[in-house]
Amino acid sequence: MAGHSKFKNIMHRKDAQDKKRSALFSKLSREITVAAKMGMPDPEMNPRLRAAVQAAKAQSMPKDNIQRAIDKATGGDDENYEEIRYEGFGPGGTALIVETLTDNRNRTNTNVRTIFSKNGGNVGGPGTVTHGFEHVGLITYKADAHEADKVFEAALEAGANDVDSSGEEHEIYTDADALHEVAKGLEAQLGEPEGAKLHWKPMDMVTLEEAQAQTLFKLIDALDDDDDVQTVYGNYDIPDNVMEKLGA
Structure with missing residues (x-):
């Protein structure tokens, strides 16, 4: 019975992972379709679509799925999506x-309002928190x-504003309206990036304690x-020792 129970647990985790992956692909497809509808269905001529396709590739989304999402925009699809931004506060x-x-x-x-209220947060009006963020391009x-050093030099030459390199990745920041141009310049020198998108970058960070971080994770997971x-963008900073305690 123990072996059977272990198998069931493994299958349950796999099912949960598959559902999360399916949900992620659905969101990526939606962004690709909207981007293709708003501009040309050619990523080379449509910066937002190019960024959406790169984001999908970074998540190993199959090429056929990407192409179907683009084709959906040009095939008379009658679904129309509206972009809405919410601003609020968490723990x-x-x-x-x-x-x-x-x-x-x-x-x-x-x-969105229900998720905030059930997880220790609240939604504010337009402009409530965006003044504490910069809207930038992130590659x-x-x-x-x-x-x-090579990334820094290439970024400088391509017209980027800042570079932040860590043990995990190189983050290159640009003006929001220069994202496409800088990304193409970097690609010529460094190859296709892992991602290129518009991003809300916080100007000041808020350090959280363990209980606050735990509540915040629940809020963000529910939103996701x-x-x-x-x-979901945020200005939170969680110390390494807190992350270890939470097993994150």
Whole structure:
């Protein structure tokens, strides 16, 4: 029975992982379709679509899925998605920006507000927290793809504003309207990036204690699980010892 129980646990975890992957691909597909509808269906001519395709590739989304999402935009699909941004606060006074794509504003509004209120947060009005963030372009490469000095020099030449290299990745920041141009310049020198997207970068960070961090993770997980939520940004900083205690 123990072996059978272990097998069931493994299958349960696999099912959960498969569902999360399916939900992620659905969100990526939605962004690709919306981006293709708003501009040309050619990634080379449409910066937002190019960024969406790169994000999908970074998550190992199959090429056929990517192409179907683009084709959906040009095939007379009657689904129309609206972009809605929510601003709110989480535990410890953390500021959160939640970007959604929805075909039902009322549903999304109810869901997002309920998730905040049930997980120690609250939603504010437009401009409540965005003043504490910079809207920038973010281009990433894996840390082992290139030496930090090489990335810095390439970023400087391509017109980037800043580079932050760590043991995990190289983060290259640009002006929001220069993202596409800088990404192409970097690609010529460093190859295709891991990701290229618009990003809300916090200007000041809020350090959280263990209990606050635990509550925040629940809030962010609940938001991520909502089909209409595309991305969640925050200004939280969680010390390494707290992350270890939480097993994150």
